[in-house]
Amino acid sequence: MENQKYCPPPGFSLPPPTNLGPLPQISDFEATLRSYLWFNKTTVAIKASVGGNFVYQYAHHAGREGTGNLYDTKIRIASVTKVFTVLAVLLSRDQIGWEDPITKFVPGLKAKPYAEVTIGALAGQTSGLGRFGYVGDLALIPGFSPAQIGLPNVTHKLPGCDVYPGGRVGSRSEVLDMFNDAAYLPTSLNSGPLYSNIAFNLLGMALEHVHSKCFEQVIQDLIFDPIGMKNSSFATPTKAEGILPQPGERWFAAPFANFNPSGGIWSTPNDMLSFLEALQSHKLLSAAQTRKWLQPSSLLPSLYQLVGAPWEIFRPTDIDVTVPRPIDLYTKAGGVAGYSCYAVLVPEYNITLTIHAAGDEATRAVQDLLPLVAKPLIAHADGEVRAQAGRKYAGTYISRNGEKRMTLVVDDGPGLRVESPVMNGVAILPTLARMQGLDTEGASARLYPANVGSESSEKESWTMMLDRVKEGPARGFAEQECGSWNWGDAARYAGHPLDRVVFHVREGRASGLEMVAWGTASDDILHKV
Template identity: 55%
Template sequence: MKGDSSAHRYCPPPGPILPPPSNIESSHVFISDALLKNTSWFDSSTFAIKASIGDVPVINYQHWGKINSAGSATKDLFNTKFRLASVTKVFTVLAVLLSGDKIGWEDSITKYIPGLEAALYKDVSISALAGQTSGLGRYGYVSDLSFLPTFSPKILGLTPINTTLPGCDPFPGGTVCTASQVLDMFNDPNHHPHSPNSVSLYSNIAYNLLGQALESVYPNQSYASIIKKLIFEPIGMQTAGFDTPSASDEAEAILPLSGQQWFAAPFSNFDPAGGIWATPDEFHKFAMAVRGNKLLNAAETRKWLQPRSFLPSYYQLVGAPWEIIRPSDLKITVPRPIDIYTKSGGVPGYTSYLVLIPEYDVTITINVAGDKATPALQTLLPTVIKPLVAYADTQARQQALAKYAGTYRGASGSNSSLVLTIDGGPGLKISSFNMNGAPVVAGLAAMRGIPVASASARVYPYDTDAWAEGKQVWRFQLDGPMATGNTWADLDCASWNFGDPARYVGNPLDILNVKVDSNGKAKEIELVGWRSTLKRTKD
């Protein structure tokens, strides 16, 4: 079942090429101490990794680093709090989406924050703030060099001047800006948004505005209480919150030791951008709730995952707030882009990652604490994703072979049959397809102007919202006229333009309704356009 990309380039339609694997019974070891022990950060980093395929846990890995943090190595790390940092942005956007009856996705932020200069912010929408295209800068007052006591302007050739900033929000744990000071900052010409809805620029203060918008539509409630009510409580995140865990309770959280410059202090105004503390178990529970459409329905979740802007990379896009990657080195049978929806979080001392891979129904969460938390996370992400995707790909193909491959025949005397197989290409290959004695694939190819002698077709999952117990919807499509070698910009890969190619008296010719048994194994296929049903044979 190995793909042969050198002999043929496939152009499957958008979406999954096979159903994701289900009911995994995995004893496979994806990650181990032996795999990581030679890294420069392993001994000094404390981290937890959880991963699932569907609802089945496949990775539960924890590692306590050598004395690098307050905490007891005898405690279950999965129930010990880490700072999620910027993964908090996912919670903030989700809270906005859950408040759709109160906050319009394309509304101007000026509708929710009186006092923002309308002329400057009228084009800064809620969606632009969430999708990092608001045109706002990164931090506001936070990290301004004038606040750093050790900074010398001469290092950069700057002329020393007396500090004119209010001195608030300089860093976590510092003096917190009042509401009026925050508003003054946003209206200061030095912090005005530039060309909203153009290029992506990562902004934390954009999320401060989203937090204020939430507070404006939930009177007398703080941002933290809104997140608790809309997200934490419904999915059972009982200990998650925004308050810095007590240093006196070493078992409650991973906290810095004396002298370590970790950002463990309260984030206050920046809570919507990165303030959540949660255990790895709670973090994974949240990720699974997003994957399983527990808070938004399936259509709303898919809409949320859509990209908002591009980056100067072939492999990265930006969502709200998703960081979407499409790695080229995944070990899968049919080489193709796999959309991996991530959100990273990182402050000194803490890093985290939330990962969703809908193609394979994979959910991953990673929490790291330590002085080398950033290089640790950068190594862990591909180390976890690549073998997990390869395994899920193999399982999906093996399950599809058992569930769908075979011969389906019409009633006696109809001379109608369909043969499905699994080969080195995407989806289910149609090896033979005859209806009332007519070769269907050849006939459709002739109608499309494709050489009949080389015509082939495949079947792909479709309209999964219509899938129900005992019934699935699939779509078959002729393989595109792609040969070896590449056309400019892959313009010959236009499969998204060839769906629903023909109908007969209203019924689509490319839709197959598959009836399955309680184990998901196909029993018969209804060919909607032919108004006929073919039953799977036992041979």
């Protein structure tokens, strides 16, 4: 990546912003939207917050009746429902283990082909199951002519259920017959990801099994009610509640029935923002559990995309931030005929973003809107992060006896730049560099936050890491020279890590710091001057 000189460790460069103000008007936003062919016939609603503080909203009404306040209007979120299904599984961890085989919870599945298909593989799209099962089989689509693409006449009779939303709902035995049919058995388990809707149908069945209630009620009890999502449901809304197709439009507004765990939820932008804020603030899962959930589970050919459970993780590098680097966006997209949605978390900036659209080109609309909104939103948050870090941490810190001192600066690099650290009269950076096999001349270091969100309000732990400034080919094959995750906690003294720095915080500002390996007594604290 051009101009990326530093090799920061994994994690945040600086703490997320607090009390971020509204996003300024996005330059030429309305004019840009009007340039898209979908604009005049697509209803869209966008909401975003940072740290739970509302920062942006935009709504465009495409002239349909009964849509009123778009932020409180139900729009089908389609496959974003998968986030709710996986969250319900995680909230049921006492009954459903991530490595448990699905056969433990869905009696009737063939033992041999499903014995190693785990809950985690289903959630992470590596179960080897296909996309739809019976749904969408061309042989059952009304009016489809196989001859038009050279297909032979049907020789394999399908039951005719669950072929499309609104069709006849398959019975439990018919659903199991599909999963046990040789044509639909999982293949290449735990290899590369293959997007599967029916995998989440199985997760829904597992939830029903352990909770002894229907899937829809499980979601109501575990998620909707605790968060207060009063305008979210699986039932098709009325015209007064939601955006519905007009005569002649073939939108998927009918109940999804057996496919509810995969894509059946209707929700409003306000409800969805509340949901994402609840995830970001750890209302339902702890911080550690949430971080684990966000970890990717599979790689993709693209350097900028990863797959999670069920996250679609983007790592764009073209966002206008002070330190050029990949920014991790944990997203889930949903789209069916007539409806589309994006749910987005950006933990580094505590950003939550939801984008809803209704119209024949709804999916195209949310795909276009994601970068148009996310890029300026992240840039806005990044600028405030650096300004807040400067106010809170930057300055010179000196011990009472004057034998220890350090200056911290917010510059155009990652973290906080460490200038001239002296401990007990000794300039420590050259020696630390020598210990790590680095050049001592011009040795420099930076501080990076550790355990963001886990520290107390009065003390914050940070990591001091020596700079290994590299550019271009000097980074080596596959950027071997930037293995920063392997550089932390490089040495300890009397049990204390040499790279650990603890800030003492008073009334939201750093008042002092400890270099813990150099002493933690009151006389060893460096006070900000």
